[in-house]
Amino acid sequence: SPLTEVGREDDENQTLVTLTKGFYLGKYEVTQAQYEAVMTGNANGLSSTPSGFSGNPNSPVEQVSWDDVQVFLTELNDAESQAGRLPDGWSYVLPTEAQWEYYHKDLPFIYKNKI
Numbered sequence: 001s002p003l004t005e006v007g008r009e010d011d012e013n014q015t016l017v018t019l020t021k022g023f024y025l026g027k028y029e030v031t032q033a034q035y036e037a038v039m040t041g042n043a044n045g046l047s048s049t050p051s052g053f054s055g056n057p058n059s060p061v062e063q064v065s066w067d068d069v070q071v072f073l074t075e076l077n078d079a080e081s082q083a084g085r086l087p088d089g090w091s092y093v094l095p096t097e098a099q100w101e102y103y104h105k106d107l108p109f110i111y112k113n114k115i
Contacts, residue, residue, distance in 0.1 A: 032049070044071050
């Protein structure tokens with residue numbers, strides 16, 4: 001991160017990165033209802049309703065680990081591919097740090113602290 005960034009830690013370094021491919025980033029968080037629809041019956045034994053705020057199907061899913069998200073993405077990619085809604089060579093993934101920073105830098109200032 002830049003030396004002037006608020007909250008920058010002493011152990012952070014700024015690294016030049018070049019994004020060589022375009023990418024899409026979802027506009028909204030994955031909702032509890034979407035997560036449940038994908039994860040119900042998953043072979044990994046993960047809860048399809050991990051939220052600490054259950055009963056809010058349109059709220060973002062939370063209380064999931066990075067590993068849980070990888071299972072979710074595998075299940076989602078399989079389902080979307082089988083349904084013919086995911087073009088060959090495409091997949092849902094978490095954004096890289098570089099993709100997230102690229103997206104975040106162009107947000108209007110009023111939104112930067114609300115995501």
